[in-house]
Amino acid sequence: MNVSGxxxxxxxxxxxxxxxxxxxxxxxxxxFVTARLSTLDDAAHxxxxxxxxxxxxIGATAAWGLWLALRTDASDAALARAxxxxxxxxxxAVNLRWALDRVRTHVAPLAPSARAAAARQxxxxxxxxxxxxNRGIAVAxxxxxxxxxxxxxxGERVNVLTHCNAGWLATVDIGTATAPLYAAHxxxxxxxxxxxxxxxxxxxxxxxxxxxxNHGVPHTVIADNAGGHLMQHGHVxxxxxxxxxxxxxxxxxxxxGTYLKALAAHDNHVPFYVAAPxxxxxxxxxxxxxxxxxxxxxAREVTHLTGRLPDGTVATIALLPEGSPxxxxxxxxxxxxxxxxxxxxxxxxDANAAALRALFPDKAQTG
Ligand code: MRU
Numbered sequence: 001m002n003v004s005g006x007x008x009x010x011x012x013x014x015x016x017x018x019x020x021x022x023x024x025x026x027x028x029x030x031x032f033v034t035a036r037l038s039t040l041d042d043a044a045h046x047x048x049x050x051x052x053x054x055x056x057x058i059g060a061t062a063a064w065g066l067w068l069a070l071r072t073d074a075s076d077a078a079l080a081r082a083x084x085x086x087x088x089x090x091x092x093a094v095n096l097r098w099a100l101d102r103v104r105t106h107v108a109p110l111a112p113s114a115r116a117a118a119a120r121q122x123x124x125x126x127x128x129x130x131x132x133x134n135r136g137i138a139v140a141x142x143x144x145x146x147x148x149x150x151x152x153x154x155g156e157r158v159n160v161l162t163h164c165n166a167g168w169l170a171t172v173d174i175g176t177a178t179a180p181l182y183a184a185h186x187x188x189x190x191x192x193x194x195x196x197x198x199x200x201x202x203x204x205x206x207x208x209x210x211x212x213x214n215h216g217v218p219h220t221v222i223a224d225n226a227g228g229h230l231m232q233h234g235h236v237x238x239x240x241x242x243x244x245x246x247x248x249x250x251x252x253x254x255x256x257g258t259y260l261k262a263l264a265a266h267d268n269h270v271p272f273y274v275a276a277p278x279x280x281x282x283x284x285x286x287x288x289x290x291x292x293x294x295x296x297x298x299a300r301e302v303t304h305l306t307g308r309l310p311d312g313t314v315a316t317i318a319l320l321p322e323g324s325p326x327x328x329x330x331x332x333x334x335x336x337x338x339x340x341x342x343x344x345x346x347x348x349x350d351a352n353a354a355a356l357r358a359l360f361p362d363k364a365q366t367g
Contacts, residue, residue: 001168001182001215003032009173010057011064011127020064024051025169029210030308037061040069040082047089047096050201054170055244055280056130059095062086063123066103070119074112079104091293092253092331093244094282099126127172133277134174136345141180141240142187144273144348148237149189157218158184159237161194161227164255165207166242166275176275177240178211180343185217193219194230198255200301200328224257228264239265239272240343246274246281248364250336250351251288256329262338271340274351278344281356283365288333295330302326 001008011022019038026049027033035051037043043065046052052061069082083100090096106122107115148158164170166177174182184191193212198204205221212219222230230236239261245253252258252274265272285291303326306316320326339351349355357364 001173001211003214009127009131010169011052011061011172013124020061020068022046022052022061023169025053025207026051028169029206030314037064037068039072040065040085043068044085044089047086053203054165054167055093055095055242056134056171056176056277057169058090058093059099059279060123060127060130060172062089062096063099063103063119063126066100066107067116067119067123070107070116074115076108076112079108079115090295092295093280095244095279098279102126130172130277130279131174133279133345134171134176134179137176137275137277137343138174138179138183140345140347141273141275141343142183144238144271144343145180145184145189145191146187149184155190157190157192159192159194159230159235161196161230161236161239161261162208163196163204163224163239163241163258163261164198165203165211166240166254167208167211169207169211170242175211175242176277176280176343177242178208179275180240181212181217182215185215191217193217194227194236195219195221196224196227196257196261197221198257199224202305203255227261228268231264231268231270236265236268236270239270241272241274243274243276243280244331245285245288245292246276246342247285247288247291247336248281248283248356249286249288249353250339250342250356251285251292252276252334252336252339252342252351253288253292253294253331254334256332259332259334259338262334265340266338272334272338273341273343273348274334274339276342276344278346278360278363281360281363283363286353289335292331292333294332297328297330299326299328302328
């Protein structure tokens, strides 16, 4: 996507070839700052502290992280250590394990002297593949928006609600939930996006709003609690969210609050779609509620808020009475029965095991 008119990905190899550069997402939307990852610890920190975040981007960063580790020590022990360090950074998005498994499986049979170069090549491929998968989601999801636009009066906008940031910033480029939105906007359809602010970290208000603004897509940021009201009054035509882990049966684990949007959408007959690239599908799981580990993040994300003061400086303030405890579960699970459909790179399918198996016979586990 464009940043100040320049096509930019969310991570890229540095010009001197010795590091990875990323956009430090903790600084958005108030500053566009890049950071350099030169070591395994840099990569692990970037994922843990959410300089990079979003399921596909976490996976891509981890793939590069293995390369950074293998550059200094490519022994079996170092590979195992790097794998374990990166896997422990965040528990919920399955893309992390998917990317690590992929690189480890590829390099482990090689001689140690060949491992770093092979990891580098595969990490670059994982990034390009992510972009291609998101293009597939754009192609698959665009007809959903077109169909709604066709039922509207000429010029009347299609209102799409999204939660968290499943956009360009959550991936290498384009985004998952945003892919059909950008495609519709670029095709000249009148699309307007309701952007859930997404407390506590405000990925909607800080990141989704920033990228939609950069691309010129009309949008309005709303408090998380506003979605149900907007649906009751016919102001939402469609919900599209991302996913951090989708089970083989179609349960969807995504940013905390997604489930409440799905309930409201169900009650108001608003179609609720999940943009789900295949690396975010965990083919080993069948019960999202019981089997997906939900990340519990620091209470400080709830108790404090960071923003820009009138003088332009960025400051963090306390919100709660001193002494009040806070809890911060970061994801929830939306049962498949509340999901209208999954938008994958191979097309849209129902959220159930048979439909997923039919679309991905090569990936689904048998038995
Ligand atoms: O905690 P985050 O910011 O990594 O959570 C991100 C989300 O929940 C996204 O909606 C999800 O990863 C899908 S991203 C394409």
